[in-house]
Amino acid sequence: MSLRRTLSQRTLWAAFALLPLLSPGIGQAAQDTLRIGAPLPLTGALAPEGTKLRQGYELWLDQVNAQGGIKAGDRQLRVELRFYDYQSSTPKAVQLTEKLITDDRVDFLFSPFGSGAAKAASAVAEKNGVPFLASSASSAEVFDQGYRNLFGLYTDNSTLSEPIADLIHARLPKVSKVAILARNDLYPLSLANEFEKSARKRGIEVVYFERYAIGTLDHAAALAKLATTRPDWVVITGYINDLILVRRQMADQHIAPEVLTMINGPAYDEWIRAVGPQAENVTTASWFHPVLSYKSDDVFGSTGRFVELFRQKYGSAPDFTQASGAAVGVILQQAIERAGGVDRDAVRAELAKGGFNTFFAPVSFGPSGMADSYIPPVYQIQDGKVQVIYPRELATGEFRTGVGR
């Protein structure tokens, strides 16, 4: 039973949503349905990210139901995803998480988008003992409450900065000055702080560290100031739109450091198309990229097949947010199949054991609930193509220095 979409279906479903309120009894009969709750930001500032997560969920749902649902012991479970739009407002996300637990009586939960909403909603899940899979929370602060029900797909932000710092320290010992320009927002800011730590650890002097306001369109002045510090390595954090602007405005001022690292924009085709030749040799890191090639024992079988299925359904290559939507689905499915049922304690125990071999990455969760079983690869745009340059075993290209003017 895939997700409802047409208007008539939606009104039917809206009525269905009211059912639990009116007559709790009905819930029991449909026990062989697995209900997963997913608050999503479908409108408001996070609408693009919310839509991507939903696409990931849907692709996984299609595969599972195509193969007759989830095998839990001797029963085949039909999977139903119950989602509500929290309008990119964190309190509404918490409110809806509560509603999914108390009203819709979902068995498991996918977290809202982003670290802030995930942290706020995880408190509700913990209190109700509902396993809660966070697809897009990468800040350590989200996992510092010691919750047992919280599991994060992404590794900590430091795993994005350390590999690149190692690479530069090894290959370019003369790199001595780094400039960091960060978007003043939860995830980009904590990422920038990690880069600062990684640089300092290796004796690289941080000559410039500034934050730009959300919604800034003109970075000319900030970059002019950055240029005066003559950095060898420049790190820019933000979302794809920010990074398009900054890359172009850097070119407008002929700023061309030895190494230019921008995090999470360059791995997208959209970014490469937008900046054209200026994409050359820009390095980035990300938890997932279509160019990866993991073998997996999930519904997709391998990264390549996942990418292919995604392209067939949505007409474009998946980015790491879309992929993470499908990944949390796959991990939950494997945990339920191992536990042989939907009992929350059993599934939670399986999740804690980890060892999930997915198309996304080999995933196991650390004591805090945050994944710690894989290193997000480092990528570089070479001749308009995304190449993996780290870790060694996945590499498809050599690290190049110098950035196009």
Added chain:
Amino acid sequence: MTYLQVLINGLALGGLYACIAAGFSLVWGVLNIINLLHGSLIVLGAYLAYFAHQAWGISPFVFAPAAGLALFLPAFLIQRTILERVMGKPVLATLILTFGLNLFLDNAMLYGFKADFRKVIFDPPLGLLDLGGVLLPLDRFYATVAGLALVLAVWALLRTTHFGRAIVAVRMDREAAALMGIEVPRTYALAFALGAFMAGAAGSLLSGIFPISPVASSLYLGKAFVICVLGGLGSLPGVIAGGFALGLIESFGTLALGPELALTVAFVLLILLLMFRPTGLLGRQGFQ
């Protein structure tokens, strides 16, 4: 050298900023309405230019007047049907009404165009002017020149054509204008439509430089506020002064205080101006 570069960066946006605020200032000055719809109209103009560029390869800087014209008639109708009923009503009614309209248009675009940012990509890229080490990107140069030209054109229109004189007359004294045989409601609608024309044109120019998305509409509205109060209400020369002033303030403000304060500096300035000099740099006493 940095100061020269920062100066050029500030000036490079002046004309564009003037164009962004011109329509807003006109509607505020003539209809005494704060048009919260202005930001979304700019974004709509940007989308029109984006699609025109995708479909026919027209440069957004050339397409600006067309984008403006596309909004002229719809705006005229919106004024005649909806805004006409709140003319002269207290501030609260007009502000909340345009807030509702903005919420509607903003979400209609979000629903229609989706929220992800789109960018007009020039192939081959426009490049930049190298003025002895100081660099001036061509896209900003064209946008500012075109913006300035548009504002001056509208200014000329107000001073020479009959329709323009009618708008100025209504702005000065609504009752007297009516006595002179000027059909006031129609003039209000035309003024509002002209405001929308400027917004559409500004949007088109913007799409040549910056990526566009419905979520950016409040940013442009904020800038229009500051420029309007900075330069003085309802006077187009005031808007030009305000546009360049804001460009310089943001540019040097960022240099001195860091990028994240750029937005704050502009808003704090707005409050100080409102407290001590509501008439702005050039403008006459605002209309109450």
Added chain:
Amino acid sequence: MGTLLRFAGVARRFGGILALAGIDLEIRQGEIVGVIGPNGAGKTTLVNAATGVHRPTAGEVHFEGRRIDRLRPDQIARLGVARTFQIVQPFPRMSVLENVAAAALFSGGARSLSQARDQARETLAFCGLQEREALPAAALSLAGRKRLELAKSLAMRPRLLFLDEVNAGLNPAEMDAALALIRATAARGIAIVLIEHLMKVVMQASHRIVVLHQGRLIADGAPDAIVRDPAVIQAYLGNRYAQRHGTQATP
């Protein structure tokens, strides 16, 4: 009978126009002073200068020996200087009673709303508005609204009252009633400055008349002396009339 209000060299400029050009004038307790002069002579500006609406650009205004030209209108009002407006300024959607009660509450020394309402009822009775107590101010006739202005000013228990053309637009019967009211008010020891065009009212009511012309004080004296003063005639009726009729003007 000490000096209640003193203008010392008071001037007021509006851009190029010199509305008041150095006025020296004193108003004593219990006195009714008529202020006359052609339109634009500066009569209302004089009131505005005394009541803080427009601060004088030169000179000083003293009330009961204390300088007041730097104070806000509400501070001056609370000191005991009340005024009516040439163009009536009621609180339109409030009842007649509430209008007057407000004045009693903020300047009339009323401790509470109920006490303010009682004082208001007294003043309304004095002004003959008591039956229309519940009417919204906007529903009153022009004469009614003029009388409401007076009632509001009286409810402030002032010691000095500026009546700015409070009788304009009244028919003869209403004018007689207004005249009686002005005299009754003065009888309560309130000094009144009467800005008026209606010669009949000003001549009968005033102990003393002051004439303003182009921002200057050109005459100050008993009503019957003022009428025959050549400078006044010339100012009022223009040079040709004065020359043609020599100095004896008709009363």
Added chain:
Amino acid sequence: MSRKSWQGLILVAAGAAGTAALLGLADNYVLRLATTVGMYAALALAWNLVGGYAGYPSFATAAFFGLGAYTAGVLQSAVSLPFPLAWPAAAAVAAAFAAALGGAILHLRGHYFAIASLVVADVLRELTNMWTDVTGGGMGLNLPLLDVGGVAGQARFYFLAMGLMAALATLLTWWTDRGRLGMALRCIEQNENAAQVIGLDTRRAKAAALTLSGLIAGGTGAVYASWVTYIDPTDVYDVLLSVKPILMALLGGVGTVAGPIVGALAFLALEEVLWRNVLEFHAGLLGLLVVLLVLFLPDGLRALRRRAAAGG
């Protein structure tokens, strides 16, 4: 008893009955809705003191709300002040800010005052964003979980807390309406110049109204911060926190005690119906609702009642 005190009694009775019923029967989701109604009723009443009674179109409610939320948040997380102290302190800080703001912008009128008050929230948002080491800036701020019983306990506690804020706001509005300040504000609203001439210090009266508005909105912000346990600048300084309360007061009838409360209930009921059924486009429909409301209900539901009473 005068009509007004009858109204007061009915209001109190309805409030008490509603609270009892909700505490007893409702599940957490309905309790959360009721808490949201309490919150917005308090904000609508807070705005009503300035916008309704004095007729000054204030858009600063979001600024006071956000300031209250962050002050309470910082006091409880960084200084670990217990909430019974942190909430009133936050309300006081917001009130003090409102008083200072009053001095700065209350001499402006009409559009200028509206814009100045609208921009205040933006400035506060950016400053909060910038002051990272105290407020957590863009990374948001986590508040300690108050242990007031499990999930149900939490829901009941915050419903009561927000209900208390709404009751406090109603009381302050009722006291203002019947007292000296109410008379002053009504005079200012109808004719500010005439108000000055009868000896009313209009600046002090307006500042008092704005300070009360700040107190209520700040306190509500503080309760909200503990309720959601995580706040970030764009969320607590959202312009909708200024606009929705105005719409609710307009819907219920401005310049009255019961108007904003009735308006809050009606508006949130409408929004809930709107949101529940139309997922994709509810913000757009909200916009349409706003337009229709301003066009056809200039002074709110009570106008309908008055029109109905007068034979339509």
